[in-house]
Amino acid sequence: MRDDLGMYLKLLRSAMIDLINRDYADFVNLSSNLIGLDKAINDLQAPLGQLREEVLQVRQALDDEITAISTNLDENLKIRERKQSLYSLQHAYKSLKKLSSILSMETFMENPTKIDVLEQAAIELNQLKFHISRCKVDMSTDQEKESSKLESLYLTFLNELFLACIHEKNSNLMVRCLRIYLTLDKITIAEEQVKHEVLRPLIYNIVNEENLQTDPLGLQSIYHKLLNILNVELKQLLDITLYPDRISVKGFNFLVNSFWIEVEEKIEQYIKSIFAPGDPVLFHKRYTATLEFLIKLEAECVTPETLAALRNHPQYKSFLKKWNLPVYFQIRFQEIAGNVETILAEPVSPDSVKGSLTSLTQKDFSLHATCIVWDNLLRIWADDIYLYQLFHKFWKLSLQICSRYQTWCQNTMKQVWPVINETNSSSNSEHSTRLNFLVYLYTDVEKLINALPSFLQMVQLKIKDENVIISKLLKESLDETSKNLANLLPSVTKEIVNELSEQCVTYLKQVSDIPRLFRRTKRDVPTKPCPYIKSAMVPLTNFYTDYNKIIPETVIPWLELTLSSLTQNYLLFVTDVLTSVQKTEESLRRLKKIRDKSTGILPSEPQGTSDDEKIRIQLKVDVDGYVNMIKEFNITTTDIHHLQELIDAVEAAVKK
Structure with missing residues (x-):
């Protein structure tokens, strides 16, 4: 390494000498050009310092002027706001005086066209609110109280007239009242009036435990009467506010914010027993009646906006959650699976055979176990048990029953047939021997496999909107079940051959x-x-x-x-x-x-x-x-x- 570094040093020296020899003239000129540079720099310092002082003076003057102008602008703005507040306060007092005159009890009650008075007063009330909102000067306490009192009095008169229009079914006055509510941004008050004054007494008389227990149709009758309210008492109001192709006043949703809220509250308050899943038959009947009611209620929502408002309403979602579907399914599961397990848990015996030799050529099954399995498969999807919301659970239960039946078939071939007297078996073709049982088992499995496609069609009819993906998944899972059942047939054949x-x-x-x-x-x-x-x-x-x-x-x-x-x-x-x-x-x-x-x-x-x-x-x-x-x-x-x-x-x- 020392030798390498020595050689590298020689190369560096050689390269440096070559560089100096090549650029010698530039090195000499550089040193000559630097002569007198410090004097030139000193000569520039004085004028540059003087220029800096002048720039700072100009900047200070500009800052002073900007500050003065900003102060004047702020004062002018305050003056304008003060003038505006005084102007608004002046108009507010005038509106209060005029509104007080219009809404005086004698003037209002004696006027035959109260709606005209209310429309005029609405204009003044809007102006009063507008000027009060722009007024930065606080009004006196007495004036504020008078303003609140006049607004409350006005709404009282408007509510009374609006309710009278509903009872008298006067659509023209009803439209004018609704437009006043819309002008005053009091849509919620109109909906509350309909809810409390019109609907609450009617719904209270319908939704109660007595009607639920005494009426032959029970909950179904209650829902029918509730829908009748929409078609009678609220028909004109809904026609005015819901249908865009008619005389329409937009912004109101009496169907959801008045009718549905009141109905849901009264159901939860007075007949909450309908949510109890203890009796599955009654629960299914009430739940299906409820779904039918909700479907009809959604049909009344003629616009997508109204339908979305109903479905997204918190009380609508909470109402559906109150129906304890998991508990209902668990009860049904115990019933159906219990029936299947009871028959499949019994050891095979001559009593396991239901049919005779002639039953082999019929569609009916020959073994009690197969009959029970098939009956319960159909029962799962019966109208009085099946619920669409539990579709996936019921389908899983169906596959579980088929799998349990397959296991039972495998176990029966291993069980020892009870010893019976078969002395005369050669002359009696109807005797219940293990051989006959195996033949019945073989034909039952075949019949069940052949029946599964029709079972699948029945299940697919239960799917809403004919979902292709779901139908495909159902077919694939049932095909696998059929394949597993078909794999039993060679085993049964082997047992029959061994028995013979x-x-x-x-x-x-x-x-x-x-x-x-x-x-x-x-x-x-x-x-x-x-x-x-x-x-x-x-x-x-x-x-x-x-x-x-x-x-x-x-x-x-x-x-x-x-x-x-x-x-x-x-x-x-x-x-x-x-x-x-x-x-x-x-x-x-x-x-x-x-x-x-x-x-x-x-x-x-x-x-x-x-x-x-x-x-x-x-x-x-x-x-x-x-x-x-x-x-x-x-x-x-x-x-x-x-x-x-x-x-x-x-x-x-x-x-x-």
Whole structure:
């Protein structure tokens, strides 16, 4: 590093020398140009200082003048304001005197056209308020009291005339009164007058506990009477203030600020029992009646502004919140889910079957559990239970019930069927066995899957405004439910096949007894199959007889699967017998050779058919009988797995 720094220093020195040599003339000129610069600077200091003093003097003079002008302007403004206040005070006293004269009791009461007097007085009252607002000089206490007294007296006269116009249904005078209220910016007072003096007595007589309990229609009748007030007592007033295409006075909202507020207050005060969700039937009836009332009330709001004012009103929102919908849903949930759970929690038994074999071809379900599940699915969306505000909760409950039913189906296939006497089962096609239950379960699941699309259509009709996104989500969720239910069918089929196989395979095991029937018995060559073949096929024959005419599209596949399983077992049993026969035959042959060799007797040709050959022939006859009985089911033998192997095995054994 030291060597590098030394080299770098040499380079810097070299570069500095080159720079001085190249710019030598500029360095020399720079030093010569600086000669006498300090003297020139000293010469400039004196004139610059004098100029600064002059600028400061001018600035001070301007500041003094600005201050003087501002002071004069402020004084002039105060004088103008004082003059204006005195002018307004003078006019205020004149307006007070004139208004007092107009509103004197004798003058007003004797005047036949009181509305003209009120309109004239309104002008003076507005002028009085205007001048008082501009008057910066305080009025005397007596004058302020007189002003307030005159305004109160004026409003009393105006309110009385306005109410008289409403009762007399005088629309012309009503319009003039409303315009006076609008001119005086007393819209709220007009709405309060209608609320307290016109509506309160009428609503008090309608909204009370007695009418709620004694009237046959209850709350519905109360709402009808309330709407009748709009169509009778307030009709003219609403026509004047709401409809823009008629003689309209804008700014008033008697529907919301007078009618609705009074109705909501009286409902909450006198019949708040309607909000109690303890009785779900009564709660649903009252809530739906309330929604119908609100829909009709909103229909009276002919302009978007009025409708928005109603929906955004705090009392409108609080009124809807008083209906405890979560509690109502919880009660309904306990009812419906309780009914479903009660039936699904019971262990399966013969009593679980509701229908008979003929019910398989009908739309009705065959199991009590499926009937209860379907009935409660429909009940959820019944008009006397369903509420649109709880749509999402009811849909979730529907999916939960379907899922619970799916779990029940899975559990029933694992449950042990109660032991019953099935001695005569072969002659009784209506007996309630586990096999029949499984068949009913299979058909019920199929029927439920086929019924779900119509169920979805029914639910989609409950959606307002036909929301495409919601409809799509409903379909997707229900399709998943249908898929899950459809996944049960192979399991049920497997259980049916196992049940049939278990009933048949016991008899097929008797094939192992065939050697004992022919060894050293000198029986004739067999020509008929053994009884065990017929006995083994009896359960399948009964099953075929019971269900083929009813559900052939499923019976044949079930029989094919059962026969394939049965044939596989039969093949094992036959193979074991043939193997045993062959071993026994070889053992006897060796013993005979040893015995003949020891005695010196030459082996002789066997006479007739041996016992082992009879055993093989019997097996061949049995298998042929088995195949013929399969053909009686109208089943193609090629569709039965392992059947050809079985046939080939016995034929090969006979040819030996």
